[in-house]
Amino acid sequence: MKLPKMAPIRQRFEGPALTDIEGEVSAQLDRAGIALAVWPGMRIALTAGSRGIANIALILKATADKLKSLGAEPFIIPAMGSHGGATAEGQVKVLASLGVTEAYCEVPILSSMEVVQIGETERGIPVYIDRHASEGDGIIVIGRVKVHTDFKSPIGIESGIMKMAAIGLGKHKQALALHDYGIRGIRDYMPEVSRVVFAKANILCGIGIVENAYEQTAKIEAVPTPQIEERERELLKLSASLMPKLPVQQLDVLHVDRIGKSYSGTGMDTNIIGRMRILGEQEPKTPAIRYIVAGDLSEETQGNALGIGLADLTTKRLFDKIDFHKTNENVITSTFLHRAMIPIVVASDLEAMKTALRCSWGVVPEQARVIRIANTLHIEHMYVSEALLPEIVELEHVEVTGELEEMKFDERGVFI
Numbered sequence: 001m002k003l004p005k006m007a008p009i010r011q012r013f014e015g016p017a018l019t020d021i022e023g024e025v026s027a028q029l030d031r032a033g034i035a036l037a038v039w040p041g042m043r044i045a046l047t048a049g050s051r052g053i054a055n056i057a058l059i060l061k062a063t064a065d066k067l068k069s070l071g072a073e074p075f076i077i078p079a080m081g082s083h084g085g086a087t088a089e090g091q092v093k094v095l096a097s098l099g100v101t102e103a104y105c106e107v108p109i110l111s112s113m114e115v116v117q118i119g120e121t122e123r124g125i126p127v128y129i130d131r132h133a134s135e136g137d138g139i140i141v142i143g144r145v146k147v148h149t150d151f152k153s154p155i156g157i158e159s160g161i162m163k164m165a166a167i168g169l170g171k172h173k174q175a176l177a178l179h180d181y182g183i184r185g186i187r188d189y190m191p192e193v194s195r196v197v198f199a200k201a202n203i204l205c206g207i208g209i210v211e212n213a214y215e216q217t218a219k220i221e222a223v224p225t226p227q228i229e230e231r232e233r234e235l236l237k238l239s240a241s242l243m244p245k246l247p248v249q250q251l252d253v254l255h256v257d258r259i260g261k262s263y264s265g266t267g268m269d270t271n272i273i274g275r276m277r278i279l280g281e282q283e284p285k286t287p288a289i290r291y292i293v294a295g296d297l298s299e300e301t302q303g304n305a306l307g308i309g310l311a312d313l314t315t316k317r318l319f320d321k322i323d324f325h326k327t328n329e330n331v332i333t334s335t336f337l338h339r340a341m342i343p344i345v346v347a348s349d350l351e352a353m354k355t356a357l358r359c360s361w362g363v364v365p366e367q368a369r370v371i372r373i374a375n376t377l378h379i380e381h382m383y384v385s386e387a388l389l390p391e392i393v394e395l396e397h398v399e400v401t402g403e404l405e406e407m408k409f410d411e412r413g414v415f416i
Helices: 021-031 056-069 088-097 131-135 161-168 171-179 183-200 225-242 324-334 349-358 386-392
Strands: 006-011 043-048 073-078 115-120 126-130 138-144 203-211 217-224 250-259 288-297 313-315 344-346 370-373 381-385 398-400
Touching: 006 386, 021 056, 021 203, 021 217, 043 056, 043 131, 056 073, 056 138, 056 203, 073 088, 073 131, 115 131, 115 171, 115 183, 126 131, 126 171, 126 183, 138 161, 161 171, 161 183, 161 203, 161 225, 171 183, 171 324, 183 225, 203 225, 217 225, 250 349, 288 349, 313 349, 344 349, 370 386, 381 386, 386 398
Parallel strands: 043 073, 043 138, 138 203, 250 288, 250 370, 288 313, 313 344
Antiparallel strands: 006 381, 006 398, 115 126, 203 217, 370 381
């Protein structure tokens, strides 16, 4: 089989980028009136999730430093549902993979899967928060605001501070309680849980983080608790406006070099690949991709292969890295089982590409519409096939950065 030639391209995106992270965190906390809410000796929990958020360790450290300057005693709690195998030790390891350690942040990390119930919603869903957080004197909820990978919210609340207050603070037990209702649980009932948290727990403020298309910190905003829901809607609009996408919307094959939780909560960002794979939920119309290949797992995902079910083909090297306990714990908690189903496993990237092209009915392999990306988080640089170049060169934000060349593989059939 003669494979299509590929050329490297670069997409250029517009959007702000903060340079003084520490200064901005301090200024935002001042604007939110944190000095009026903190007293010497006050123990304050800071939430730290499992996502690969730009500058997250620095943001946590800067928040802790600000609180310590006011005489408080901050500590960090892992706030991540079932991730890290739903164990206290596993969640500390997840934070360490993100650079969030006691040594760097200079505060304790108190990890436990224990929660306490602080109330329930009007529809009777119990509301939990982390035990260590409940034993402290206050909580600051820190989260990235972005479009969710499972749903589109009619009220404009998706991933962000409110989700962190509900599923993050409530740990595995809250995740289970909400995911029992499927999409309704996280789309419709999650905001109700977070409202109870804001009413019952001493949430001092929220810190919303928005990133640009280059995975850089575009905005940090400390929001007083009564204003969180209103401001999160506006931050979500900003995030959506900055979100990157593939340069074309119809493909025969998309090869993703690596998938993993460090790139998206779903391993591959569903907004980038145009697949949800949730029972009963309608699939996005675009992008329309015939076959998706998952080449490998990131090291940071620590064997959690949730999202593998979004692919049609994968490689033996990825399959051999799967930690089925972590993957199953995560996907069963979510109840979206299809996302962890194993696709066809072949020997290598080369075999996966040949298989996908062989099964692209009516398409001459050399003329196939193919894109290769490193992962779904970093799509500034990529390779596109020859058939796509006439469309690519017409796009103002895209630059062709090299010549067309044959696909290159090493002796194992792995993409070079």
